[in-house]
Amino acid sequence: MRVAQKPAPLFSHGRGSWLHDDRGRRWLDLVQGWAVNTLGHAPAAVAQAVAAQAGRLLQPGPGYHNDRAAELATRLAAASGMDRVFFGSTGAEANEGAIKLARKFGQVHRGGAFEIVTFENAFHGRTLATMSASGKPGFDRLFAPQVPGFPKARLNDLDSVRACLGPASVAVMLEPIQGEAG
Template sequence: MEFDRAGVRALMEITQRPELVFVRGEGSWLQDHNGKRYLDTVQGWAVNALGHSPANVIKAITEQASKLINPSPAFYNEPSIELAKRIVEHSCFDRVFFANSGGEANEGAIKLARKWGQINKNNAFKIISFEHSFHGRTLATMSLSGKPGWDRMFAPQVDGFPKAKLNDLESVRALIDDQTVGIMLEPIQGEAGVIPATVEFMQGLRALADEHKLLLIVDEVQTGMGRTGTLFGYEHSGIRPDIMTLGKGIGGGVPLAALCAREEVSCFQPGDQGGTYNGNPLMTAAGVAVFDELMAPGFMESVNARAKQLSEGLLVISAKWGMNGERGEGLLRALMLDQDDGPEIVAAARDRAPEGMLLNSPRPNLLRFMPALNITADEVDLILAWLDEILVKVRG
């Protein structure tokens, strides 16, 4: 199959892409237009929780598509009720609003927190977020994010998001004033390089929020749905957040996200929140299939076994090459390089023959791994063996 350059020019250019077109995927593997296979450690940035084209999700979508795709969010539908019930039963939250992307869910969290502030805190509206955080690409979520330079890209930014330092409780305390309504963070900063919030910090934030009557909001778009070895990332610290957002893995590859809140925080009135496709049965049926697979006996135990295998293997590679170790939780991990050759390693892995490997380097001195949660032990061994081989090629 020939690469269609004319067709590519019809697409708006928003990122640099290699000249290959993926045409098929199964589990941990992708195949391009030339028939070359790739071992995928990125999985759409932690989106494909069960790998590419999982049979149970295909079955759920196919069956649902033949019955009902979208009756509009003005009416109830069965799959959205079933998925909401599952989330509520397995979390500390009481209410769920379904959205189409993590950015949209986070936008909803901002709105919900500000509405709560109008009712309960004399119109308080500020949400403290964190340096180097990533919360989405809408104007408000870019302003909420602490990614360097984002405050200037589409200026003026949305007001009300002062930035603290992750794992520095005093930096948070210093920003609290009478206009503060909440604190929002990722339990693990993914785009920043897989940097976990410590258990002590998460517990300190909960206590600080309680002290000042603030909402604690966790952005679990990347860390939720089994990614860190527990169903939700906040569980590692034993706290109860007030609001949580989900995305990426919740749909197993389809556009689905969720805004979850405790009953006392769920203060939206009719007309405050909505969306044409929100909670449609086609997407939420996929979500039910993903959720039930994650809850199947032995599944999370397998996630943690593969996480241990990957972590230990990355430490061996780090020691061999004089790198700076690895970090993360579950199957969201990072190998900390000793030099800024991450992009070269990514390119060499992709170009490897006869089979390639897809890697991610969100920072030039770091590789991030987000494989399918059902990746096999043999596939983890292959990742580690090929990575070592690629390092020989890149570094000599």
């Protein structure tokens, strides 16, 4: 499925900031993972850690405990001051978790409030709910109808935020550094 226009080269591997295509050409990669990775391509320490873990245990699923996830959860909880963590595979999954958590809070503590104020020109992911939360131009038409409950405010305009708030409001979702859409 096309999610973006792609250049013609077929990349086969990378080292640091360089990509190598199937014709032996090198390309300086100024994107490096499209908002998910700034470590460069194939860093030795990461490759070794991934290979070692793959030799021990991959993902046993969310229905089971595993030692590495438990250790990381403990460290993250201690560093954040929170008592629980949610592991996700993508930013969209993390945002979906935040949306679910806010809506659950609204059900339990705010009489069913479910609206999450989001912003024009924001990007929150490619799932149905995160696309609905996003204010990226054109996202509202791609897989209509949208998931309801995401009124859009304008960035740096508190009056527009206030205008979106009401009895059904439970959260404000903000992309602190605008990326893909902003």
